[in-house]
Amino acid sequence: VGALLLWALRPHPFLWALVAAYGIAWLLAAYSPGDRKAGSRGVEIGAAPWKAAALLLVLLAIPLLRLHGDRVDLLWNEGLYGVGQQLQDRLRLEKLPAIAPPVVFSDHPQSLYVHAPDADEVSLDLGAGTNSSSIVLEGEDLGSGLFRLRYDPRKNGILATETASVEATLLVDGSRHRRDLAYVRPEAHPRWFSSAPEAGLAAAASEETDEVFILNRGGLQHRIPVGDGPTDTAFFAQGTRLAVAHRYDSQVWILDPATGEILNHLESGSFQMRVEVSGDGGTLAVARGGLSPEIRLYSLPSLEPLETLPLKASPDWIAFGTTADEILYSSASSSNLFRISKEAVLEKPGIWAAEPPLSLGRPVVTMEASLDGGILYVATTDYSPSGDPHRGNHFIQDQILAIDTATWEVRQRLLTARRTPRQTQAGNLDSGVSPMGMVAGGDGSLLVAFAGTDEVWILPDGLTGEPKIIDGYALDLVAPHGVADLGLGYWAASSPGGGAIAVYGPDGDEPMVAFVGVAPPDDDLFHEEEGSLSRQALNLRSGELAFYESTRSGISCQSRHLHGGTDGAPHDIGQTPLLPTLTTRGITGTAPYLRDGSFPRIRDLNDNLAETLYRGYQRRDSDRRLALEAFVESLPREVNPRLLEEDFATPASLERQRRGAAAFVAGRCLLCHTFPAFTNLSQHPTRSLFPEYGRSTREGAEQSPTLLLDTPALLGTHARTHFLQDGRAHSLAEVLDEHNASNLHGDSAALTEEQRGDLIYFLESL
């Protein structure tokens, strides 16, 4: 009682404060004047028991109420808030044989890893507990008890289940071990369009469901199944042909949009990110990412290969300039805009050369060239001509830049995020947030879809003049991404999260002409059973919309987590030096989150960032935090391009991976990056592993010695360009060498050069 009363006098929401109060109370009692002898059991209360109880209750009421009021702070301070999630994830990884990640996707090739010490053979039976036929995956032995299971739904088959979890059985040397895995089967997601206004057509691909949707001015014309992971489309031959690029299929498919017939396949290699047709209609460009980013050019309409142009970065968007000899491209991993052209090197005409990139300060969110290619419209979340990041705290300034492709200069800027008379709180930004898709009209107009505020703006003359705003009520689409020009004043917009496309006409009062639901509506999904894929799809839909929805401050998750990943640009998110946001992909089952592991669950980021720092959302949704968490946990990590390479499956490659895994063990990486998730989900004082860290940083600021780092999962290492907790290492070789001077971040000193090479090869294969 005394301890609680003392604590309540100066309450600190820490457990040590309660113990200290007890200690002080004990000292006061032990050394207070009186005739109690050593060994006495304390003060005897001479009152009746009920009176004593009442007295205790009165004395305890205030401190207990105070303690109750401070319970959340106390739990946060003690690292116990949401600790159940972290415990659950860690226990799952400790339960051998363990499997990671704990989720299976229906829409792309993926790898699962199993840790089964001393095992010789491992296989995974997916869906063994269901009545339907199961899928058995054989494990590749990587040594040291690590096995890799490769699952490609196209080759192995899609799971025949309607539930959002899979009963998986691990067969380890004949013994069976049941494990539950989440199962994600996304609905159709039509994103960005290609337009053929002269033919009144537009097309959008759904990468998740391997489909292409072709629209005309009246609505949906065709819904066509295509290859694995369609990423983009482009019309050519006056809208009579449609090229479809794929991420996982090595061919570009050529369709007849009028009939939906598949006419041709163009071998172009996998990881086709974008496809574009030049303004004169004579050249088709296929931009590829993967291990060797490049652009492949084909002549049209013959589809004869012309040239292959290597790129500096994996392309995200491409556009032609004023001629077919000038190509502009952006990368999600770079804050620069790139241009390559034939005219760049006058001494060697006909040779493609890269020109100096244009610094924007942030990566391009979306871009669109004017019809003549003279202007490139680029949407970003900030613009810094020097390339240096702005130091504003959580600085996001959505804008569209008009870039003169001839002079390679920014000619005009339009800051889009703005407030309207609808605002309910001071400073609300409720219009023009997160420009996500653009299309240039033949009349010089520009249509822009805003995913953050559910709008489409029609800018009559490029970036000049007041926009005509089609707001959420008239648009009736949530988180719109793509816009298309269908000609004659008709246009279309897509909502990947909502699973819908709509066509709009020139009528100003009731613009919507047709609404096409390409995924089941909410009501249908809701009426299915709890735990079913339909209910999961509904939850993920809510979460996806929350991911793109603007907070009152004009910031959404998408603002920094470009396409659900990261924009890779340095931000002041409350630390020094400026750091890029971490990717939100592939993080399921790896609680806690952020670099220091300070957030136990995704939902806590919504509560402590979006709802407080960013002042919450205009739209009320009590389930947003859980839906957002479910959506983020459903985001797959980027597919390793090596998985699709033929060389990767050769015995020589597998042997080198085994040697790399052995080097991983020899380098004692397993102390923290334990199999199979390549993390033990632990947090360490940064200076315990990097004693030299922060004593003289690249920005000259000393780092706090209290800084913690969360052990990152190494799955998906191939997609990273910067390493260690502040991205200070630019390669894995640097991590092993110059950033491990004290040899505490693994025993890299014990590894030979050959072992290091094998280790890097192994890490890049994960």
Next chain:
Amino acid sequence: MKSVSPRSTVSPRRTAFRITGSLVLLASAVLGLQALAIGYDLEREIWFLRATGYIGLAALFLSLSITPIHRLASRLQSRRLPPAHWLAFRRTFGITAALAGLAHGTLAFTTYLDWNWQTLGATPYLRAGLVTLAILTALLLTSFPSLLKLFRVRLWQHLHRLAYIAALFLLQHLLLAPFAPRKLTLVLFAGLLLVAALRFLPLPKKQ
């Protein structure tokens, strides 16, 4: 004159000290030999940290389990062991826990934490470990009658009830510490909870 066997002159405390000390020395020797085989400095440090931590954990658990087990034993056996033996072991295990905890803390501070005292108060699991250590040290200092007399300590039983609180802080320490296995932690504490429940067994009526 009646002869007295040498065995009967050994006090329960000394017996407990000898047995516990032997066990600790044996465990230390085995663990030390195993540590010699570890070539990587950080791994060897972690090995020693784990060893001292587990010894302290085991000793604290044994100390906390003595009274409940004594109660159970009292109900099951017609010939009860003298309470002095139970108390002696409880005390010795408690002292061992505190000493192992001090060794664990000192090792952690000088090796893994690299004398980084600022992080002790700022990191929840380290803070929990520090509070555990502070409690055990206070209990250690008040476990010797001579010191109690010297400092004129009264009401020491109230202070020693903090041993249960120390166990809870230890649980927090282990649930958040980077290298502690969570499953083993939960199993051990569940076991302790079960054993502690025996404390509520009523003592048999004196004949």
